[in-house]
Amino acid sequence: MDHTLQLTGLLRARDAWSADACSxxxxxxxxxxxxxxxxLREAFYGTTRFDDFAARAQVSEPVAAARLRxxxxxxxxxxxxxxxxxxxxxxRYKLTDCGAELFPVLAALMQWGDRWLAPAGPPVELRHHDxxxxxxxxxxxxxxxxxxxxxxxxxxxxxxxxxxxxAGGRSGGDN
Amino acid sequence: MDHTLQLTGLLRARDAWSADACSxxxxxxxxxxxxxxxxLREAFYGTTRFDDFAARAQVSEPVAAARLRxxxxxxxxxxxxxxxxxxxxxxRYKLTDCGAELFPVLAALMQWGDRWLAPAGPPVELRHHDxxxxxxxxxxxxxxxxxxxxxxxxxxxxxxxxxxxxAGGRSGGDN
DNA sequence: CAGTTGACTTAGCAATACACAAGTCAGCTA
DNA sequence: TAGCTGACTTGTGTATTGCTAAGTCAACTG
Numbered sequence: 001m002d003h004t005l006q007l008t009g010l011l012r013a014r015d016a017w018s019a020d021a022c023s024x025x026x027x028x029x030x031x032x033x034x035x036x037x038x039x040l041r042e043a044f045y046g047t048t049r050f051d052d053f054a055a056r057a058q059v060s061e062p063v064a065a066a067r068l069r070x071x072x073x074x075x076x077x078x079x080x081x082x083x084x085x086x087x088x089x090x091x092r093y094k095l096t097d098c099g100a101e102l103f104p105v106l107a108a109l110m111q112w113g114d115r116w117l118a119p120a121g122p123p124v125e126l127r128h129h130d131x132x133x134x135x136x137x138x139x140x141x142x143x144x145x146x147x148x149x150x151x152x153x154x155x156x157x158x159x160x161x162x163x164x165x166x167a168g169g170r171s172g173g174d175n
Numbered sequence: 176m177d178h179t180l181q182l183t184g185l186l187r188a189r190d191a192w193s194a195d196a197c198s199x200x201x202x203x204x205x206x207x208x209x210x211x212x213x214x215l216r217e218a219f220y221g222t223t224r225f226d227d228f229a230a231r232a233q234v235s236e237p238v239a240a241a242r243l244r245x246x247x248x249x250x251x252x253x254x255x256x257x258x259x260x261x262x263x264x265x266x267r268y269k270l271t272d273c274g275a276e277l278f279p280v281l282a283a284l285m286q287w288g289d290r291w292l293a294p295a296g297p298p299v300e301l302r303h304h305d306x307x308x309x310x311x312x313x314x315x316x317x318x319x320x321x322x323x324x325x326x327x328x329x330x331x332x333x334x335x336x337x338x339x340x341x342a343g344g345r346s347g348g349d350n
Numbered sequence: 351c352a353g354t355t356g357a358c359t360t361a362g363c364a365a366t367a368c369a370c371a372a373g374t375c376a377g378c379t380a
Numbered sequence: 381t382a383g384c385t386g387a388c389t390t391g392t393g394t395a396t397t398g399c400t401a402a403g404t405c406a407a408c409t410g
Contacts, residue, residue: 002270003219003270003274004218004219004221005219005301007221014221014222014227014231019217019299021293021298022288022298023285023288023292023293024213024216024281026292027285027287027288027292028213029209033207033396033397034204034207034398037199037207038199038203041194042194044179045180045189045329046179046182047189049357050357051355051358056189056193059399060398060399061358061359062358062360062399064358065358087408088355088356089406089407090356091356094177095178097178102287104287104312104313105283105284105287108282109198109203109280110202111198112279113197113198113200113202116273117201118196120333121334122198122332122333122334123196123197123334123335124331124335126314126328126330127316127327127330128316128328129181129326130326131318133316133317133318135327136316136317137279137283137312137313138279138313139279139282140315141303141308141309142308142311143303143306145306149219151305152302153301153302153303153307154300155300155302156298157297157299158297159293159295208366208367209367210367224386224387226385226387235368235369235370236370237368237369237388238368240387263376265386266387
């Protein structure tokens, strides 16, 4: 058994289309660096303050500043002033809905790291708070079937070039 | 509602432990660059040959060579010689089980990119080959509940420092 | 009103990541 | 045996990522 997707229709001829409008690529532009993902991890762990981000994600302050700025620009985090009673106004970073929806990526990354890179077992684990069961990142279709790579088919969507695919020969696929 | 995990037990005091044994971080060391993920995307799309990886992932040949070498070293891809009849022996790269299990990461990334960065709709879509339903990357517990970030609890696992957590005060947590 | 603290920025530099162009080399094919 | 092709490597240059160390600045606190 091989670990490949099934390509159908227009996509079958892999050389006839290019994947440069690819959402994976776009997502990587926004959140594809080590430091960005580490900062986001901390946001999910509840970190909100600049210094804590830098210290806990173990990145330098200039990097933390740059990454936080980009993540705010791209709408994954929100920067808001707040004040605790008797304290002066400070800045706080919070995950937006957009940022929060990236969690499956981190969960999948963590699951994979746990499985293949953690000989001593996972350092931390995710559980469902209500029923205390372990949590997994998985692929499911809308009918509820749990899927492996070989069960998947890749089809052209509406966001490709013109006619509904990213097709267009080797010259024109740019989008 | 906020988009944060619930931290319990030893992990509650976020400053008392460090996440440097973190599986996310480890996973990022191995497959955390744009080019690595793009090369892997191509592997899932069925690409096996050097030149095709470089062309389709749109990375330069030196980068393709470096990334392929690393991915093979880390066991995500396998490099094997093969020959078509009447052709000379060539090299082929195939996903290993280890590499294949990274697919949920790419699927989650793609899903997020489709949702937030693809105003014209997804360029390509995943379907379940058998029932033709759209596919999602989602979080579920072993009891089958589908979960959002706020339903999740983070607990210490066996792979942390010594006592079963990555705890150890600000000085000793290094692992 | 001096000191502290949070939230940054600036300066200077090393290490990656990546690009393009060109070169290598082995084994077919003509 | 000359040429082609797949699979790389080498050379060179830029951009990004990252670090440490130090500086800034506003608003509290003592």
